[in-house]
Amino acid sequence: xxxxxxxxRVVGKQPAARDITRLVLEAAxxxxxxxxxAGAHIDIELPNGLIRQYSLCGxxxxxxxxxxxxxxxxxxxxxxxxxHELIGEGDRVRISPPRNLFPLAAEGHALLLAGGIxxxxxxxxxxxxxxxxxxxxxxxxxxxxxxAAFAERxxxxxxxxxxxxxxxxxxxTALDMAALLERAPNDAHLYVCGPAGFIDFVTRSAAERxxxxxxxxxxxxxxxxxxxxxxxxFEIEIASSGQVITVRADQTAAAALAEAGIEIPLSCEQxxxxxxLTEVAAGVPDHRDLYLSADEHAAxxxxxxxxxxxxxxxxxxxx
Amino acid sequence: xxxxxxxxxxxxxxxxxIGRDDLVTRRIANQSILLYRTPEGQVVAMEDRCPHRSAPxxxxxxxxxxxxxxxxxxxxxxxxxxxxxxxxxxIPDNARVPxxxxxxxxxxIWVWMGDPAKADPDLICxxxxxxxxxxxxxxxxxxxxxxxxQEIHNLADLSHISWVHDVTFAGSDDxxxxxxxxSMTPRGIETRYCVRGIPAPNFVKHLFPEDxxxxxxxxxxxxxxxxxxxxxxxxxxxxxxxxxxxxxLLLDTYSSQAVTPREEGSVDYYFSWGVSEETNFPGIxxxxxxxxxxAFLEDKRILExxxxxxxxxxxAPEIDIVHDAGPGRxxxxxxxxxxxxxxxxxxxxxxxxxxxxxx
Numbered sequence: 001x002x003x004x005x006x007x008x009r010v011v012g013k014q015p016a017a018r019d020i021t022r023l024v025l026e027a028a029x030x031x032x033x034x035x036x037x038a039g040a041h042i043d044i045e046l047p048n049g050l051i052r053q054y055s056l057c058g059x060x061x062x063x064x065x066x067x068x069x070x071x072x073x074x075x076x077x078x079x080x081x082x083x084h085e086l087i088g089e090g091d092r093v094r095i096s097p098p099r100n101l102f103p104l105a106a107e108g109h110a111l112l113l114a115g116g117i118x119x120x121x122x123x124x125x126x127x128x129x130x131x132x133x134x135x136x137x138x139x140x141x142x143x144x145x146x147x148a149a150f151a152e153r154x155x156x157x158x159x160x161x162x163x164x165x166x167x168x169x170x171x172x173t174a175l176d177m178a179a180l181l182e183r184a185p186n187d188a189h190l191y192v193c194g195p196a197g198f199i200d201f202v203t204r205s206a207a208e209r210x211x212x213x214x215x216x217x218x219x220x221x222x223x224x225x226x227x228x229x230x231x232x233x234f235e236i237e238i239a240s241s242g243q244v245i246t247v248r249a250d251q252t253a254a255a256a257l258a259e260a261g262i263e264i265p266l267s268c269e270q271x272x273x274x275x276x277l278t279e280v281a282a283g284v285p286d287h288r289d290l291y292l293s294a295d296e297h298a299a300x301x302x303x304x305x306x307x308x309x310x311x312x313x314x315x316x317x318x319x
Numbered sequence: 320x321x322x323x324x325x326x327x328x329x330x331x332x333x334x335x336x337i338g339r340d341d342l343v344t345r346r347i348a349n350q351s352i353l354l355y356r357t358p359e360g361q362v363v364a365m366e367d368r369c370p371h372r373s374a375p376x377x378x379x380x381x382x383x384x385x386x387x388x389x390x391x392x393x394x395x396x397x398x399x400x401x402x403x404x405x406x407x408x409x410i411p412d413n414a415r416v417p418x419x420x421x422x423x424x425x426x427x428i429w430v431w432m433g434d435p436a437k438a439d440p441d442l443i444c445x446x447x448x449x450x451x452x453x454x455x456x457x458x459x460x461x462x463x464x465x466x467x468x469q470e471i472h473n474l475a476d477l478s479h480i481s482w483v484h485d486v487t488f489a490g491s492d493d494x495x496x497x498x499x500x501x502s503m504t505p506r507g508i509e510t511r512y513c514v515r516g517i518p519a520p521n522f523v524k525h526l527f528p529e530d531x532x533x534x535x536x537x538x539x540x541x542x543x544x545x546x547x548x549x550x551x552x553x554x555x556x557x558x559x560x561x562x563x564x565x566x567x568l569l570l571d572t573y574s575s576q577a578v579t580p581r582e583e584g585s586v587d588y589y590f591s592w593g594v595s596e597e598t599n600f601p602g603i604x605x606x607x608x609x610x611x612x613x614a615f616l617e618d619k620r621i622l623e624x625x626x627x628x629x630x631x632x633x634x635a636p637e638i639d640i641v642h643d644a645g646p647g648r649x650x651x652x653x654x655x656x657x658x659x660x661x662x663x664x665x666x667x668x669x670x671x672x673x674x675x676x677x678x
Contacts, residue, residue: 267647273649
């Protein structure tokens with residue numbers, strides 16, 4: 001996957017907002033880093049052995065350094081915690097060359113939509129669009145002002161007029177998705193990055209208004225529970241035995257089942273591979289996987305207990 | 320890591336003859352094994368190593384049901400016990416070669432590599448052998464320089480047919496879009512699905528009109544360490560959109576495949592393919608036999624290339640995709656059994672020394 005690791009040095013680490021750290025990397029041996037296009041990400045090898053992907057949020061015109069913004073996810077699998085707690089200025093880390101799964105289209109007006117930490121690739125896109133003199137608007141949705149990483153940078157940017165922030169706790173700033181999409185120029189492309197729920201909301205809104213898929217670009221994070229605290233507990237009932245198991249907010253369905261002595265085969269634990277796929281007899285799953293198609297999600301007859309949860313109070317499972 | 324308590328396929332029964340020179344060697348899960356047949360026809364499996372100075376017993380000589388090491392002439396019975404040491408009257412108790420339980424079934428020789436007390440023949444995988452009434456099968460063997468875990472990846476996910484077997488089994492990219500549901504069995508997985516309305520595979524495309532479409536009914540039983548039993552039935556395309564095909568059966572085929580790890584990074588692969596007598600027609604079994612070998616050379620090419628890259632990039636991260644549910648489930652079973660064996664071995668090692676000495 002990674003042909004050649006690059007030795008890098010941490011030259012800056014500062015808080016960028018509540019629970020968000022800004023990391024600045026330079027080539028350990030000096031000199032430029034590989035150039036990258038807006039939307040690209042790198043792999044970073046963390047001191048605890050984990051390898052994680054983070055978007056590059058600095059200006060694509062600058063190859064002197066890479067800039068990352070990393071949200072602490074206390075319920076994650078230790079990647080973001082390692083960045084926040086184990087990495088310090090002066091440390092050496094290994095990174096991969098940049099890869100881009102979220103490139104800008106060659107032309108067209110750009111509607112950039114960022115949810116939370118999803119702002120990172122969007123920042124690089126805004127820099128690139130501005131440098132190229134292309135039209136764009138950036139909408140940045142956050143739960144509250146103290147979580148708006150890079151807000152100062154955006155306010156001071158030469159393209160500050162094209163940026164609008166939306167705070168969940170301030171209804172007067174709410175994003176009017178319908179109006180935004182309807183006012184967009186005919187050649188506009190939509191670029192969305194953020195938590196799964198945010199992406200789903202935006203892409204659904206676009207689909208309802210007949211936006212072709214070719215003009216909707218998304219970047220998903222790994223399908224892990226993305227918003228600590230946002231999870232609700234729910235119940236699982238085993239159809240054959242009637243046994244009821246509570247899934248706490250801070251654990252996965254598979255973990256709750258394992259605690260109750262019911263082992264589910266697991267592999268990727270990110271909702272990608274489908275190894276844990278389990279039949280649902282009743283109830284409505286909150287699908288968070290990438291394995292099942294939209295139609296299969298809608299059928300609600302199976303789900304991936306490694307990452308998916310429930311929209312109903314109880315799921316009845318055939319295990 | 321290899322399972323000890325498992326039956327490993329040591330080849331086709333016809334590969335171990337009764338002739339004077341039929342001393343067959345196998346490398347199975349990091350161990351060197353000698354196979355030979357006694358005058359009664361029973362296959363013996365023993366460590367291919369004389370306990371005296373490690374000479375290969377396979378360089379020895381058959382004497383009745385026994386084998387003589389041709390270094391210093393020690394004679395070992397089929398039970399591994401030394402019967403004769405030229406020039407030495409009394410035979411030391413520890414002059415013995417470890418032997419393994421052996422069962423011949425469905426045309427295969429199975430060797431149990433773990434605790435002989437646990438060698439339950441019911442754990443041998445179901446298979447259709449070359450002598451099965453009602454079937455016409457051909458057998459074959461290939462060696463591949465890859466790890467058996469990569470073979471599991473290959474066999475638990477048949478979407479690779481569309482790409483690896485582009486010029487043989489594939490006729491379209493349809494295999495790349497199947498998403499089968501895999502059920503768990505005590506020692507593996509079982510999978511049934513239908514691939515619908517696909518063109519003829521490339522190796523028989525010339526036999527049918529261009530617009531002919533087929534339904535392929537697939538039934539896979541995969542069990543540890545890596546035994547793959549496949550019922551592959553070709554039907555005329557029916558109009559059912561779910562469940563089994565309702566098209567007319569054209570060709571009912573069975574393929575029994577056993578992948579035996581030699582050591583890390585190398586496997587022996589014993590396989591057969593053939594058709595039911597009811598659906599047999601002239602020339603088809605030979606064509607399948609040849610094509611199957613060609614297709615496995617296609618697998619060999621990609622698997623050996625993959626294994627080479629894995630050596631060049633040790634520990635490099637790999638991503639999962641939608642086709643990894645089968646391998647994921649198979650590894651879950653295999654790794655669970657491996658962990659159980661490791662825990663058992665640890666518990667045994669922790670026993671007081673005196674007890675071990677007594678046993």
